[in-house]
Amino acid sequence: MKNVWTSCFSCNFAIVQYGSKIRTELSLLENDNGTKALNKVKSIKQAYNLTRTASALYHVLTEVFVPENGSKNNSKKMIILLSDGEMMGDNRTLEGVLNMVEMTGVLRFAIGVGPLVVNKTRAIKQMVQISGDEKRYFNVSNYAALENILSSLEQSIIGIEGIQKGAGFHLQLAEAGFSSHLTHEGSLLFGAVGAYDWSGGIIMKREKEKIVTFLNASTEEPRFSYLGYSVTSAHIATKMLYISGAPRYNLTGAVFVFDETFEEEVLPGDQVGSYFGAVLLALDVDGDEETDHLLVGAPHFHIRGEEGKVLVFRLHQGRFERDGALHGMEKYDYARFGSAIASIGDVDGNKHMDVAVGAPLETDDPTGPSGSIYIFNGFKEGLKQRHSQRISPSDFGMKLVHFGQAVSAFGSTENFISVGSEGGATVLKTLRVIIIKPKLNVKTDIIPLVQQTNDQSKQYDELISLQVCFDARKNKIINNEELLIEYQFDLDFDKEEKRLSCDNCQKTVNFTMTSNRSCPDPIKFNFVGCDDCFSPIKIKLNFTLRAPSNGTPVRVLDVFSSNEVIQEIQFEKECKEKGRCQSDISLTDSKLSTNTVIIGFTETLNITFTLTNMGDNSYMTTLTLTYPKILHTKKIEPVQYEVTNDNQILCKLLHPNFRRDAQVTVNVIWQPVKEKSDLTNATISAVLTGGNNGTQKLDSKIYSFGVKNALAVQLKGKAIPQRFSVTEEEMSKENRELQFIFELFGKNEYRAKINATITIKKEVQNTDLKILSVKPTNCTLSFLESTYTIACILTDPQVITINTETYIRDIQGNNEKIIATAQLTFDENVYEGIDILKKEVVVILSKMTVVKSIAPIICGSIGGLVFLIILIIILIKCGFFRRRHKLERVGSSHQ
Ligand SMILES: [Ca+2]
Ligand SMILES: [Ca+2]
Known part of the structure; x- marks a missing residue:
């Protein structure tokens, strides 16, 4: 146990003894105090009698490997079973226990001790069955011989890091010491990038504690994060923060900040592959012994190549907040800026610490020297984000390569900066600013x-x-x-x-x-x-x-x-009140020539300014006119002026001196553009400035006008026939055709959507009207209260033809008529019609009366006679009758 604990901090042991009774001698919960646990193990008394091996295993699964007794979920579990005899007096079977779900994934070793196992085939068979593999069964002739296999068992428990997984196997190949840092209060931090399958961690040895603490991410962190790649610490009045970079955490890299209770805060990187966290600097800018900033290098940060950058965090109420970034010069695409960061003391003498950042791959000549360091100066508010100096090896005529790969500083009265490059270090002495x-x-x-x-x-x-x-x-x-x-x-x-x-x-x-x-x-x-x-x-x-x-x-x-x-x-200026020239010029009287500009129709828009200086002389008086893009300046008279690109005119009024009582008239003429405008309103602003007391505004005015687009179409209309004259007899005999033709002509240059609405209204008593057809065919037709309405949507000039049929039963008086009216409508906010938009066509119905009298017949007969006489006279004159007479004479002479 002791040997394992020295290399595996999170390995816990439990011991279960089984004999007449089965009991937990040491629980997983009792591992916190190693000495106490070892003493407890040493005082275990052996129980004899029965060998209830299967029940003992059952006890381990149900009483030891459970969360309430200290077993962690997902932890790797292992059972080492020692036995001095074959199973005896057990009501459980090995098969039953070994096949329990809880047994899945539990690695088992079996050690047989003494002749009752070693020499018995059945006992050995049981032991191999328990271990699951012959290789995991060991036998010894007595307990003392156990020592001999201990080391090989330890090896098996600890395993080879990265090959065999399991709780407690993680600090081999951890590369502890990859980075190191001595904190302000005397603790030692060692980065162990290889720990836990290269997820990494930090080994911390606090000054007053004998044991070491292992810090790593609390959550199941991704493998190959390399936590511990860099280590540093920050200190504020109340606490210490232990900081470590994990440049491959979640691929973007991250910085882990642990407080004294090992609660962690993660500062994530902002770009995949940027190696954020590879380099750290905790900076006390103002030298008050409290950390103000954390600088985090991301040397592989990519914009076009691998420029690199340094992210700056501000320590605020114990937490780090983003506070800008430092960059190298833009022209170096493969600079690896941020590969080294160091506090270099106060080099410019402003009592604030300054920083050097290395960019070891910056180069103007791929075969020449490479690398540089940048100096960033601290000031009251933090760190200036523009560098004050860039130092490269060519500045002092040396062909160094990868200059800036490492940077550090030393010196108390004078500051020195040492810069690492390939195969050497350069020491720079700073000059006082x-x-x-x-x-x-x-x-x-x-x-x-x-x-x-x-x-x-x-x-x-x-x-x-x-x-x-x-x-x-x-x-x-x-x-x-x-x-x-x-x-x-x-x-x-x-x-x-x-x-x-x-x-x-x-x-x-x-x-x-x-x-x-x-x-x-x-x-x-x-x-x-x-x-x-x-x-x-x-x-x-x-x-x-x-x-x-x-x-x-x-x-x-x-x-x-x-x-x-x-x-x-x-x-000196000529002023009423000495030293204070107060000019008085007003724009009040000026106004626009029109309130609406119709694009395509309005020729010009102008403003005439008549300006009089009622006050002191005004120097460098300028009228600035800002106008919308729909206008072009056509003419400005009679002053000097400039037209700038951003639709502005600067009129120089009587420069340099617009004297008291002087008057100037400025006429500005604009021409509207010809392109369609989507504006409905526009403004021209006029600002009058003078230069008596610096540049000073004298007056200003806004001129607003409406903007519309011209619609230059008009309507013509006619009816065929224009009149019905019908006699009483003719009425009711037949249907009569009546056609209305309306023509839209002209130009719809700005593509207005035109609604043509034609109403046909009957002011008749006993006449019916029926619409037979309408062209174009997409027009709609409706009928309401003796009025037909035909609605058409048009864009291009077009003819609308309406064919109707009338059936006249009677005509009352002289006022009966059919009226067809066409009207054009459109979006009046955008368009302005500038021609005939309404046309009325009237068809009169009149009754012809037949008067039954002889007078016309007599008159007709007389008229006929007169005609006959005249005709005869003419014929005589022409010799018509003479010839005939001659022929008659010839005929008679022959007779
Ligand atoms: Ca400070
Ligand atoms: Ca400074």
Whole structure:
């Protein structure tokens, strides 16, 4: 038992003795205290008489291997049966017990002791039957000889890790010590990645405890998780946290955090194969002896290649919360950034710890040096996620390979960083960072009104004196320390026409800064007149720190602080109240030329602004118009302007100076696009700004308008016939055909869905109307209260033909008619009809009356006679009768 316990922490023993009675001498529950358990075993007294082997096995299955007596579910179970004789006085059979369900999976060994077993065939047969295999049956001539087979039995119990499974076989090949860590309170942690079939675990030896504790995942964790690949610890005021990475846990990797009661928290990785948890760093950023952050390397993290990254967790109320990530430079696809992480002390002197991260495969030249380390600086809120420095072997001219595979730091007054690479380590000495803030001070920082001309004949004797001072902020200069500062001025740097000149200025100035000298001599400039007498004159200074002549710099500038400063010189402005120019320009009177833009119809949209400055002079007054994409700027007059890509116009109103009482008129003309718009409303915004006190809003206004798409179709209509004139006799005799034709023509450019509705209404008393056919055939027809309604849906110009039949029984008066009306409707929110959309066709019914009188006959006869006379006269004139007369004469002469 003792030997097994030293290598198997979770192996538990129970001992059952069987003789006249069967009793549990040691239960599985009594294993917690090893010494006590061993003493209990030593004091067992042998029971004699009966050998109820089958009942003893039955007892083990029903009384020992049960959860209430300490048997764990899924644990591997084993019975070692010792007997000094064959079965006797047992009412159970071996077959019965060995075939019980509870016996499934229980590994059995049998040891026969003494001549009553060793020399008896039946007893041996029973023992082999119990063990299930001849190889698991051992025999000894007496109990003392047991020692000889003990070691081979132990071997069988512990087995070979990874080949034979079972509780207690798991710490062989555990690779304990793969990683190690000494905690703040003196405990030792050893990662054992191979434990439990490479699911891994941590062996912990606490300072005050003699025994070791094995920590692993409480749940049945996947094999090959490699828990223990990395180990570290975090400490906060009240407790310790033991932390270990399992880079292959669930394939994404995970970090296990155990508290002092071994309760665990799992921080999962976020990408399969990223090896999250391979590297850990618990970081105390502010140096108050309490951990603030946990940095977890995922060196195989993939974006395009295997870039790697470091995830940052913040320790908040005893738990870790995600707090960003660190990355290397984007251009290195196979960097393995995060392969090593180390706290390197406070290298930049801000009292916050800084971190180095190794990226051992970064390279610009696959055959040249590879690897780099990145420095990330701690600050009040945590860790800056932009690196301050990247160091690669080419920086110091060395052809190192895999530089950054390992990183650590040492040193107390000065910090050193040691970086591992293939076959060696490089020690880097850190330089102390200094922040230098230059200050510019101009004596005359305003150009008076009288000077604001560009008169070449005028002498501008105004001298501008500029004083520069360098202020060291961090790690102040110590006595006898000299810093070489190199600086340059750029006068009026954003203007082509410079308004300042300097006759005696050097391009680059060198200045030696010491603890009691931080300001070089003042410099004098000349103002040389101005075309632009409004925009401030800007003087820019930038500086660098130079290495001293012996070549070794002592300080380095902070990368996060600017090494540039700008000083402005203003122009005096003419204002009612000195120093405060208040202009007064309003957009109130401006308005849009139309409230609705009809795409395809509206030619232009314009706004006319008439702007008057009722207040002080306004400098750099600008009207910014933002308009929707359905408009194009056509014309802007009469001011200077710019049209930007994002549908904006900047109109420069009387730049630079929109004087008091001055007036300007701006007419902006837009042209709507021709493409269909889905907008129903749009706005143009106008913002008026001035530059008197920085950029300042003077007024603003929004102009809203409706947007529709043109529908340029119209209707024509006719009836055939247009009138029925029927005599009394003709009525009721036949059906009469009546056809209505409506034609939709024009352009439906924006594909409106047009509903054409035709109503045929009878204003008749005794006439019936029947619709015979309608074209197109997909129109629908309905009839209600003497009115037919025909509804058609159209997109393209088309003709609608309605054939009807009337049956006129009688016509009452002169007002009887049939009226057909066609009307077009459509979505009026989107379309605007711009032509005839309604057409009415009227068919009149009239009765013809026959008057029975002779007058017409007489008149007709006279008319006929007159006609006859005239005809005769004409015929005579033509010689019709003469010829006839001649023929008659010839005939008579022959006679
Ligand atoms: Ca801290
Ligand atoms: Ca720092």
